[in-house]
Amino acid sequence: MTTVPDNSTTQNPLALLRQLEWRVRHAVENVLSGEYRSAFRGRGMEFDQVVKYTYGDDVRDIDWNVTARLGEPYRKKFVEEREISLLVVFEDTPSLQFGSGAQSKREALLELAGLVILLGAVNRDRVGFVHVAPGGYLFREPVRGRGAILHAAATLLGRPAPDPADQRPLEIPWRLLSRAAPKHSVLLWLSDFPPRAVPEGWIVLARRYQPMGFRVDDPWERELPTRGPFAAYDPTAGRLVTLENSAAERTAHAAWRSEREQSFNTLFPNILSRLVVSTDENRLDALVRFFHARMKAGSIR
Helix, strand or coil, X not given: CCCCCCCHHHCCHHHHHHHHHHHHXXXXXXXXXXXXXHHHHCCCCXXXXXXXXXXXXXXXXXXXXXXXXXCCCEEEEEECCCCCEEEXXXXXXXXXXXXXXXXXXXXXXXXXXXXXXXXXXXXCCEEEEEEEECCEEEEEEEECCHHHHHHHHHHHHCCCCCCCCCCCCCXXXXXXXXXXXXXXXXXXXXXXXCCCCCCCCHHHHHHHCEEEEEEEECHHHHCCCXXXXXXXXXXXXXXXXXXXXXXXXXXXXXXXXXXXXXXXXXXXXXXXHXXXXXCCCCHHHHHHHHHHHHHHHCCCC
């Protein structure tokens, strides 16, 4: 079987957004209700002051330093922000152009990004993005309002896929992102997340924002086909490769999967801050389950 990249997602981003917006509004009104906002908020609220602890207060808010100094329990009081700021980081690598079925990983990941951005628009939040590709990036600061957010989403979904022949480095502007949104904003990183070291400055960003990682897997990445030798398109190398279905290939594949998962989990140690979806899975259903799980778990930081 031969697989080739399919860039149909980027050909008509406005048409795709109109389809996604209808599904998002239906989900918000009939399924998610207020869970989207509560799941994103978690404990991401601004500190106000220290007050005396009273029965029924959340013990996790106790300020132990003040309590020890004054000899009686005090807790931190927070005030809820009036809106959420969502900053989407889309890391557009050539490897995302792989697809063993009807849809590439890039198409699925862009759809996932579009769904989250539209959720922000429906919930009247501020949404911005940075699209990172080999050799550069495009940044749009967080904006509010349906029209402005839809324009930003169309811009992101309309970005051309990177050329596999472009060997320039891909660098996410972490320093820019560290001051691109208010403290406690949601930082949503969408990527193929290959095995790699933690980026410099990531720990600081993870403390400042509410970090989340979304990844899309192809079924062949989860399990290699069991049939005999076949050809597949490697978007990273930009050529066809032949897989022999050998024991050595399966061993190497298993090692790669293990290393990849370990790297991904290191970036997002909280299981409720990472989402992995397959290209043959309904992305909106996966998001609904993700928000339900976060809401059920309560406050998350």
